[in-house]
Amino acid sequence: MTGFAIPTTSTFWLRRAAIPAGTLSVDAAASLGEPRHGYLYDADILIENGRIAAIEPAGTVGEGTDLQSRIVFPTFVDMHTHLDKGHVVARTPNPDGSFTGALTATGADRAAYWTAEDIALRMDFGLRCAFAHGVGAIRTHLDSFAEQAEISWGVFRDMRARWQGKIALQAVALTTIDQYDTPFGADLAALVARSGGILGAVTRMSGVDHGAIVEIDRLLDLLFAQAKRYGLDVDLHVDETDDVAAFTLPRIAAAIERNDFTGKVTCGHCCNLALQPDSVAAETIAHLARLGVTVVSLPSANMYLQDRHAGRTPRWRGVTLAHELKAAGVPFAFATDNCRDAFVPYGDHxxxxxxxxxxxxxxxxxxxxxxxxxxxxxxxxxxxxxxxGLIAVARTADLVLTRARSFDEITSRPQADRVVLRGGKVIDQTLPDYAELDGLTEAAPRTLAGPSAA
Incomplete structure (x- = not known):
């Protein structure tokens, strides 16, 4: 960060930091008074031995690094990604940008190339990008079909160990909902439990795009039964379609109650919630709030895939009802989703x-x-x-320092000159070179049996 000298000593102050509302502990926020512009708390932050030792009103101290009201975030938490799919766009692109095209391309790429070595190379590349950008935790979904499940989960377990202390990693089993009506579904739940993972599914049937599922209630019951058996949380891909009739979000809420499920449930995408009648949407949102279901919006993917038709400009945004969900008390997050693959050919983690x-x-x-x-x-x-994910006294000093002084400046420039502190120390933010991935297109194809991927 040009102009800011971050000390290498064990104790130092960051003066006049601007901390966004939502990233600061309740106690610290109360001590700092009203936020500037309604969303930025001005503070002096004391870092001691890699941890935050004090948070005081800006101007409390006269010595230290003056950030001049620049915005400081805690390291980011990206809770919906697909590290196993990433960085294959050059070798297996989406043929037409559609959801169906993404399914077809991903299935072909996985069947041809997804050895443990291939997944590990791409996953490590993605993690190095994320670390350099200031990401401290990631939840990734892993395509979990037939023989591929054992391969991908094995790679993930190794990556989780290798990246411990840098990026906290979690994984979710991604398969179609009907797989829980087969012996494989039980095997998959056992694998997830052995791997310390999260049980998941996409609310569509194998080999087809999204649509209404006649037996959705029974299939959800089978999934929740496996989650209860092993004490697993659940994370679902939900309603990635503009088909108003294919609306499974209220069915999921009903299944949570019907199965007396007490684990955490997360629903990603929830696209067609935005197309439901207002009364239906409001009732569904209230139900989610009562149950404490977290909703994750993935704007990059949904803006790319939803309402895509050849030669026609999209008529709707594809994103879910962020304001309404948050206002109702539903825990709400944004995440990056796919990166440089058939579902989203852009991004950098x-x-x-x-x-x-x-x-x-x-x-x-x-x-x-x-x-x-x-x-x-x-x-x-x-x-x-x-x-x-929080700036608070006694927390590790994992911080992202930007040049921006307001969110309009955040949105206007990419903040490529941000500085990332881990344990109070500036990290090397050199991004991996794309040339490292050149060999991916030369990998020997392989044959892998099993149904098409989500």
Whole structure:
């Protein structure tokens, strides 16, 4: 960060930091008074031996690094990604940009190339990008079909161990909902339990795009039964379609109650909630709030895939009802989703970039409020992380220092000159070179049996 000298000593002050609402502990926020512009708390932050030792009103101290009211975030929490799919766009692109095209391309790429070595190379590349951008925790979905499940989960377990202390990693089994009506569904739940993972599914049937599922209630019951058997949380891909009739979100809420499920439930995407009649949407949202279900919006993916038709401009945004969900008390997060694959051919595992996009797409302004918590505190709480996603006394000094002094500056420039502190120390933010991935297109194809991927 040009112009800011971050000390290398064990104790130092960061003066005049601007901390966004939603990323600051309740006690610290109360001690700092009213936030500037309604969403930025001005503070002096004391860092001692890698932890935050004090948070005082700006101007309390006269010595230290003066951030000149620049915005400081805690490291980001990206709770919906697909690290196993990433960075294959050059070798297996989406043929037409559609959801069906993404399914077809991903299935072909997985069947041809997804050895443990291939997944590990791409996953490590993605994690190095995320770390350099200031991401402290990631939840990734893993395509979990037939023989592929054992391969991908094995790679994930190794990556989780290798990245411990840098990025906290969680994984979710991603399969179609009908797989829980087969012996494989039981085997998959056992694998997830052995791997310390989260049980998941996409609410569509194998080999087809989204649509109404006649037996959705029974299939959800089978999934929740396996989750209860092993004490697993659940994370679902839900309603990625503009088909109003294919609306499973209220069915999920009903299944949680019917099965007396007490674990955490997360629903990602929830696209067609935005197309439901107001009364139906309100009733569904209230039900989710009562149950404490977390909803995650993925604007990058949904803006790319939803309402895509050749030669026709999309008529709707594809994103879910962020304002209504949050106002009702539903825990709400934004995340990056796919990166440089058939579902989203763009991105760099940068949660701040996804937040900048969400600010504009979902109108998170006038006022800005505490939306920054949607990429920090809320996902950290859902993921059960106790030293991540929040700026608070006694927390590890894992911080992202930007040049921006307001969210309009955040949205106007990519903040490529941000500085990331981990344990109070500046990290090397050199991004991996794309040339490292050149060999991916030369990998020997392989044959893998099993149904098509989600």
């Amino acid at each position: 940068d949660t701040l970039d996804s937040f900048r996009f969400a600010l504009r797409v979902s109108h998170l302004d006038h006022p800005y409020g505490d939306w920054a918590g949607a990429i920090t505190q809320v996902p950290a709480t859902t993921m059960g992380l106790t030293d991540c």
